[in-house]
Amino acid sequence: MLRIALDMDDVLADTHGKLVKIILKDFDTSLTEKDLNGASLRSLLHPKQYKKVVGVLNAPGFFRDIPVMKDAVEVVRELSGYYEIFVASAAMEFRNSLIDKFDWLDEHFPFIHWKNRVLCGDKSILKAHYLIDDHVFNLANFSGKGILFNAPHNLEDTRFDRVMNWKEVGERFLGNSRDRV
Numbered sequence: 001m002l003r004i005a006l007d008m009d010d011v012l013a014d015t016h017g018k019l020v021k022i023i024l025k026d027f028d029t030s031l032t033e034k035d036l037n038g039a040s041l042r043s044l045l046h047p048k049q050y051k052k053v054v055g056v057l058n059a060p061g062f063f064r065d066i067p068v069m070k071d072a073v074e075v076v077r078e079l080s081g082y083y084e085i086f087v088a089s090a091a092m093e094f095r096n097s098l099i100d101k102f103d104w105l106d107e108h109f110p111f112i113h114w115k116n117r118v119l120c121g122d123k124s125i126l127k128a129h130y131l132i133d134d135h136v137f138n139l140a141n142f143s144g145k146g147i148l149f150n151a152p153h154n155l156e157d158t159r160f161d162r163v164m165n166w167k168e169v170g171e172r173f174l175g176n177s178r179d180r181v
């Protein structure tokens with residue numbers, strides 16, 4: 001069975017969307033929602049404000065209530081009938097994210113067994129046929145085929161096959177098999 005590794009932030013979870021809401025509400029900024037969705041937050045925000053973003057990411061609970069990306073649950077459930085699905089998320093940068101991510105997966109993806117959850121540091125350790133991720137640096141270090149999930153911080157990249165949303169992931173990996181299920 002082919003193995004697909006799925007990233008969490010900005011792939012399964014709309015982490016950028018949650019950050020944008022917080023920035024618009026709590027930060028002193030003239031940037032609009034459209035601005036914040038048009039490039040990476042690091043490139044858009046003043047270094048002091050970006051530091052504040054890092055503080056938000058470090059706060060206990062931040063990763064616990066992130067909205068699920070549209071269609072992700074349905075497509076991942078379908079994929080798991082045809083592929084071996086792993087969740088692979090870099091969780092070591094923000095210590096509180098570990099337990100939040102575990103609980104988040106239990107809530108939204110209870111059908112993904114704990115043995116298929118890899119909360120890791122550097123993703124080059126992964127061994128899978130595919131990795132779906134929003135960060136080019138993760139795909140560049142991956143030994144299998146990297147698929148780039150569209151995100152404001154990767155709009156310029158042309159090195160990897162790009163998917164715009166979960167519907168496209170379903171079409172790419174399930175194709176006509178969807179008619180049979």
Ligand SMILES: [Mg+2]
Nearest residue numbers: 007009010134
């Ligand atoms: Mg990510």
